[in-house]
């Protein structure tokens with residue numbers, strides 16, 4: 695199964711200003727919708743609580759501290775699933791990731807929630823594709839496979 699981390703990041707590697715920020719600065723929400731529709735989406739409880747709108751047409755799996763990443767992945771019988779943050783959840787799934795879909799944005803926060811909240815092992819990434827998100831503002835999604 696493909697296990698794809700999907701995130702909008704600032705130029706200094708943050709995904710939010712603080713753990714309870716509802717993300718309004720991301721320009722790739724429609725791409726997120728398009729790519730994740732029909733596939734299971736795993737997210738942490740902070741992220742779930744930040745989402746104001748219902749995410750239709752896909753199964754949302756909310757991760758809690760007592761859940762194990764492998765235990766959750768073992769329940770999924772699909773060709774792919776998405777890991778959609780936040781930083782704590784991304785960190786816990788890091789050893790299982792097969793792909794990263796990262797959209798750098800024209801922002802610098804200086805501090806906040808990192809893409810991975812904590813130490814993860816080094817990953818070798820192989821570029822696979824780039825998808826335009828907002829060409830005028832220089833926003834593109836970069837897709838990598840974890841080697």
Ligand SMILES: NC(=O)c1ccc[n+]([C@@H]2O[C@H](COP(=O)([O-])OP(=O)(O)OC[C@H]3O[C@@H](n4cnc5c(N)ncnc54)[C@H](OP(=O)(O)O)[C@@H]3O)[C@@H](O)[C@H]2O)c1
Nearest residue numbers: 701702710713715738739740741757759779780781782783
């Ligand atoms: N830019 C983007 O693409 C993007 C994407 C996703 C999310 N975000 C943002 O990321 C932020 C949330 O990130 P986050 O890292 O704070 O949260 P998170 O990963 O969404 O959720 C927190 C997770 O950590 C667990 N946890 C909390 N305290 C813990 C502890 N002391 N020990 C062990 N586990 C603990 C929680 O479990 P319990 O439920 O048991 O507490 C939950 O599983 C939000 O602002 C969200 O909007 C941004």
